[in-house]
Amino acid sequence: MSSFKKLLFAFGVLLTIVFFWTYREDYLLLEIPGTFEITSPEYVTLDNKGNTYIVDSSRERILRINKDDEVDLVLKSSDKRFSQVLDLSIDDEGNIYVLNNASDALGIYLSFESIQKYSPSGKLMEEAYTIERENKSVIRLISQIITNPDDTVSYIILKDNSFIVHNLSSSKEEVYEFQNAKEILMHFDIDKENKILVLTRKGELYRAENKNNFDLIYKSGDSQKGEDGVVPWGISVGEDGNIYITDLGNRRIGILKDKKIETVYTDEGELQDKKIYYSISAKNNNIAAVSESDIILNGESIIKNNNYKLSTGIVIMRILIWIDVFLLAIGIIIFFIWLFKFLLSQKSFVINLSVIVMSGVIIITVIFGLIVVPNISSHSTNETLNRIISVSQLTSKLLPKDAISNLDSIDDYQNNDYTSLDKLIKNIFSSNESYDNMYCVIYKVLNGSISEVYSTINYLGDSIIVNFPHEWKYEGSLEQEILETGETKSISYDGWADGDCLFSLGPIYGENGEHLGLIEIGIDLTTLQKNNTKLLVNIFINITAMSVSLIMIAVEIIEFINLRAKYRSKIQEKKKKPHIPLEITRMAVFLVFFASNISSGFLTLYAKEVIEKSGDLFGLSSELLMALPLSIYTLFMAVMSIFGTRFCKKIGILKSVFSGAILFVIGYLIQFSIHDILALIIGNALCGFSAGLFLMIVNLILDNGEDEEEVERGWVSYTVSLTSGTNSGIVFGSFFLNWLPKQMVIGFSVIVAFLLAVFAICYISKMEISEAVKQEISEKPKISTFRFVFSPKIFITLGILILPMVSCSYYLYYLFPVVGFDMGISENNIGYSFLLNSLVILLFGTFFTNFFYKKLPRYVSLCLWITTYVLSFAIFIIFQNVTSLLISLVLLGFADAFGINMYYAYYDEQPQIEQYGYKHSEKARKIVENFGEIVGPMLFGYVLNIGIFQGLKFIIFILIIFVLIFLISNIFTNNKKTI
Numbered sequence: 001m002s003s004f005k006k007l008l009f010a011f012g013v014l015l016t017i018v019f020f021w022t023y024r025e026d027y028l029l030l031e032i033p034g035t036f037e038i039t040s041p042e043y044v045t046l047d048n049k050g051n052t053y054i055v056d057s058s059r060e061r062i063l064r065i066n067k068d069d070e071v072d073l074v075l076k077s078s079d080k081r082f083s084q085v086l087d088l089s090i091d092d093e094g095n096i097y098v099l100n101n102a103s104d105a106l107g108i109y110l111s112f113e114s115i116q117k118y119s120p121s122g123k124l125m126e127e128a129y130t131i132e133r134e135n136k137s138v139i140r141l142i143s144q145i146i147t148n149p150d151d152t153v154s155y156i157i158l159k160d161n162s163f164i165v166h167n168l169s170s171s172k173e174e175v176y177e178f179q180n181a182k183e184i185l186m187h188f189d190i191d192k193e194n195k196i197l198v199l200t201r202k203g204e205l206y207r208a209e210n211k212n213n214f215d216l217i218y219k220s221g222d223s224q225k226g227e228d229g230v231v232p233w234g235i236s237v238g239e240d241g242n243i244y245i246t247d248l249g250n251r252r253i254g255i256l257k258d259k260k261i262e263t264v265y266t267d268e269g270e271l272q273d274k275k276i277y278y279s280i281s282a283k284n285n286n287i288a289a290v291s292e293s294d295i296i297l298n299g300e301s302i303i304k305n306n307n308y309k310l311s312t313g314i315v316i317m318r319i320l321i322w323i324d325v326f327l328l329a330i331g332i333i334i335f336f337i338w339l340f341k342f343l344l345s346q347k348s349f350v351i352n353l354s355v356i357v358m359s360g361v362i363i364i365t366v367i368f369g370l371i372v373v374p375n376i377s378s379h380s381t382n383e384t385l386n387r388i389i390s391v392s393q394l395t396s397k398l399l400p401k402d403a404i405s406n407l408d409s410i411d412d413y414q415n416n417d418y419t420s421l422d423k424l425i426k427n428i429f430s431s432n433e434s435y436d437n438m439y440c441v442i443y444k445v446l447n448g449s450i451s452e453v454y455s456t457i458n459y460l461g462d463s464i465i466v467n468f469p470h471e472w473k474y475e476g477s478l479e480q481e482i483l484e485t486g487e488t489k490s491i492s493y494d495g496w497a498d499g500d501c502l503f504s505l506g507p508i509y510g511e512n513g514e515h516l517g518l519i520e521i522g523i524d525l526t527t528l529q530k531n532n533t534k535l536l537v538n539i540f541i542n543i544t545a546m547s548v549s550l551i552m553i554a555v556e557i558i559e560f561i562n563l564r565a566k567y568r569s570k571i572q573e574k575k576k577k578p579h580i581p582l583e584i585t586r587m588a589v590f591l592v593f594f595a596s597n598i599s600s601g602f603l604t605l606y607a608k609e610v611i612e613k614s615g616d617l618f619g620l621s622s623e624l625l626m627a628l629p630l631s632i633y634t635l636f637m638a639v640m641s642i643f644g645t646r647f648c649k650k651i652g653i654l655k656s657v658f659s660g661a662i663l664f665v666i667g668y669l670i671q672f673s674i675h676d677i678l679a680l681i682i683g684n685a686l687c688g689f690s691a692g693l694f695l696m697i698v699n700l701i702l703d704n705g706e707d708e709e710e711v712e713r714g715w716v717s718y719t720v721s722l723t724s725g726t727n728s729g730i731v732f733g734s735f736f737l738n739w740l741p742k743q744m745v746i747g748f749s750v751i752v753a754f755l756l757a758v759f760a761i762c763y764i765s766k767m768e769i770s771e772a773v774k775q776e777i778s779e780k781p782k783i784s785t786f787r788f789v790f791s792p793k794i795f796i797t798l799g800i801l802i803l804p805m806v807s808c809s810y811y812l813y814y815l816f817p818v819v820g821f822d823m824g825i826s827e828n829n830i831g832y833s834f835l836l837n838s839l840v841i842l843l844f845g846t847f848f849t850n851f852f853y854k855k856l857p858r859y860v861s862l863c864l865w866i867t868t869y870v871l872s873f874a875i876f877i878i879f880q881n882v883t884s885l886l887i888s889l890v891l892l893g894f895a896d897a898f899g900i901n902m903y904y905a906y907y908d909e910q911p912q913i914e915q916y917g918y919k920h921s922e923k924a925r926k927i928v929e930n931f932g933e934i935v936g937p938m939l940f941g942y943v944l945n946i947g948i949f950q951g952l953k954f955i956i957f958i959l960i961i962f963v964l965i966f967l968i969s970n971i972f973t974n975n976k977k978t979i
């Protein structure tokens with residue numbers, strides 16, 4: 001490599017490190033230098049340093065505006081941050097506390113709630129509190145975050161008949177008794193005397209005198225005070241100790257005086273022309289409030305012209321990141337061009353085939369993305385919209401008309417009319433699973449405005465109250481047109497603070513045709529689009545994976561047809577006993593590994609399901625029982641590697657092949673027919689016995705070629721068909737998991753096993769093993785097995801290197817499916833993920849093996865092999881997410897791409913091999929490998945039993961000890977030849 005290329009490579013590495021160290025998606029999306037636009041503000045709060053914090057963009061962004069009117073902090077939602085901001089609080093050090101909620105796959109019900117703590121610079125410091133939601137609910141359990149008078153932060157947890165105030169600084173908890181707290185309580189604050197203020201959904205404001213006693217300090221709609229139509233919403237205690245309230249009904253900001261709300265600020269004009277202010281924050285003698293389109297600070301709009309400047313620091317960072325992105329994009333393009341050239345230069349059939357497949361995948365991706373995806377997405381959206389309209393029209397006919405006509409005041413919440421309406425709507429939506437992801441809102445025209453009187457949505461806008469008015473007028477609105485024409489309208493809206501929605505809006509008429517209100521039935525559009533995208537990605541993954549699998553199957557079939565034609569031509573030449581080409585054994589190898597791996601991607605999960613249904617066995621834990629089918633399979637393969645030759649000698653090749661074929665079919669028939677863990681274990685034992693027998697016979701046959709060239713071709717075919725069979729089997733099984741239960745998918749293994757039986761009896765049984773091969777196997781070694789195994793180098797190689805590493809390879813087959821499924825990877829995608837590992841080995845195996853052969857001593861390469869395993873486990877432990885889990889698979893692929901070949905070479909170069917005999921030493925190595933394959937599933941079953949991350953830490957510790965022993969032993973004995 002020239003100096004320029006080395007410099008360029010070093011620069012690329014440095015650039016990549018800098019990019020990922022400094023990258024902020026927030027900065028990438030901003031204008032340079034320009035002004036900053038605030039969109040759909042939803043929440044505002046102030047801190048004690050004069051900064052204003054705004055939540056906007058459908059609650060997916062947090063902005064901080066400093067005293068110089070510059071945006072100096074931008075936090076946008078992402079996988080590593082919040083999903084949607086429901087509340088915000090700032091402590092005395094400027095740390096930001098975010099109430100983060102996320103919905104489930106339907107987009108309606110809560111999946112989890114958490115409180116996240118960010119530093120003043122926007123770095124996520126910790127998840128201060130998290131609640132995983134198991135039952136379907138739209139009611140939040142973490143109601144609010146509040147800043148205490150001493151500028152510490154507390155959060156409120158709602159219970160059925162109480163609520164808890166937890167101080168994050170002192171960890172002090174106080175429990176307050178309140179009847180129906182979860183259903184009725186809405187907003188909280190703390191006054192200057194450290195007394196909790198509680199606002200209910202009926203418009204009642206209470207002050208807690210103690211943990212069991214609350215004073216009613218305000219009740220909305222009290223006619224004696226002349227306060228008609230008051231709808232209190234946001235509350236905040238100011239520095240002066242006064243309680244400030246936003247009144248939705250009268251569209252104003254008020255102050256509570258003598259149990260009465262007095263106006264502090266309201267817009268000019270008629271009531272329907274005024275803005276409605278929702279959240280409010282009083283701090284340092286400042287009052288800030290937010291409407292649907294504006295934010296005011298002390299009565300003045302602060303986003304009227306949307307011309308906030310970005311701080312100098314943000315502008316500089318964004319420019320640097322754009323430079324990084326540009327250069328990194330160029331670097332990635334150069335890398336893929338180099339990779340393409342490099343792969344083609346290897347002149348390997350397998351690699352060239354892989355390049356062709358990858359090129360086809362890229363073309364399919366482009367076509368799929370440009371043509372298929374938009375059509376499918378559009379079709380799905382239209383189908384959903386038609387379903388929404390049907391549900392809307394059905395529901396509107398069933399609604400209790402009297403109940404709707406009586407709902408017009410905030411204190412009607414949870415009265416008889418409200419509960420009867422609520423019960424009916426919930427019954428409708430729970431009666432059909434296809435309605436489960438929809439929400440329902442009932443509107444009425446009150447005081448000339450459109451007002452919600454019922455809603456199933458709570459977790460976004462807290463809007464479960466009666467008479468929740470919206471800013472726009474009824475006169476001249478779409479709602480007026482719908483009521484007057486009776487037509488149901490479908491609407492897609494992407495600008496609301498509550499997120500993007502796809503919904504229908506239809507009329508509700510009384511018994512005499514009078515206008516009662518409107519019904520909105522909708523679905524969260526963001527979630528729908530995500531689900532559509534997920535579906536399309538799954539379709540593409542299925543197509544791609546099956547394309548790769550079918551190409552591999554086609555190659556094997558073509559090769560078999562060619563070899564069969566070659567054999568038949570010899571028969572036609574009237575040769576008495578024509579020699580069957582050795583390469584024809586590749587079909588047997590392919591079918592063995594194909595059948596064996598159909599269930600590999602889900603065997604552990606299937607065992608778990610079977611155990612849950614049939615119960616445990618022999619008193620073993622479920623984690624260890626889950627490992628038994630894999631372990632028993634490899635155990636019986638190991639038995640055949642030891643006794644298979646004697647078995648064949650005793651009954652002959654024909655009977656051995658026939659026995660193996662029958663047992664292979666019976667083994668999978670047992671697994672397919674009986675849903676029981678014992679049947680699964682016995683079935684795998686028979687399959688392992690048969691697979692070991694077949695592969696042992698094929699190994700003997702491959703050493704029986706007419707010349708060295710044919711033997712070499714036979715072993716190359718063996719390697720290719722092994723890889724093709726393994727990958728095709730995993731993909732095939734994973735693909736059919738989309739439609740079939742696991743037990744039915746195993747049925748395909750029965751079919752493949754039957755095909756193997758037919759092929760083996762027709763061809764393998766007719767192939768011979770020469771006496772020379774048998775004699776070589778039977779030759780007695782020059783040294784004893786004891787002296788061979790316990791010679792230092794061999795013992796360390798077998799016990800410290802091969803045994804633990806083969807055992808650790810079962811991270812892929814045992815632990816990955818279980819952990820991946822628990823993390824949300826679908827069962828079929830778990831199988832497809834195996835291809836990441838296999839493709840890396842296929843594409844880079846030859847290159848890495850040749851590179852390490854030439855550049856490094858064998859033992860150093862093997863130390864790197866073990867170290868890469870340690871690194872892959874460590875990455876998963878550190879990040880503990882799906883991405884790190886997949887990265888660990890890729891790293892294992894890179895490790896095995898050179899590690900397996902290197903340990904074969906290292907083992908074969910030991911001087912003891914010559915004295916013990918190559919065939920005998922190979923058998924010893926295979927026995928240790930088989931033992932490692934038996935131990936591997938049991939090892940990771942133990943890891944599951946004691947805890948995944950604790951168990952992986954233990955394995956990492958052991959591997960580090962082993963690699964040090966292996967390294968030190970090689971340093972001190974490298975030039976010695978001891979037995």
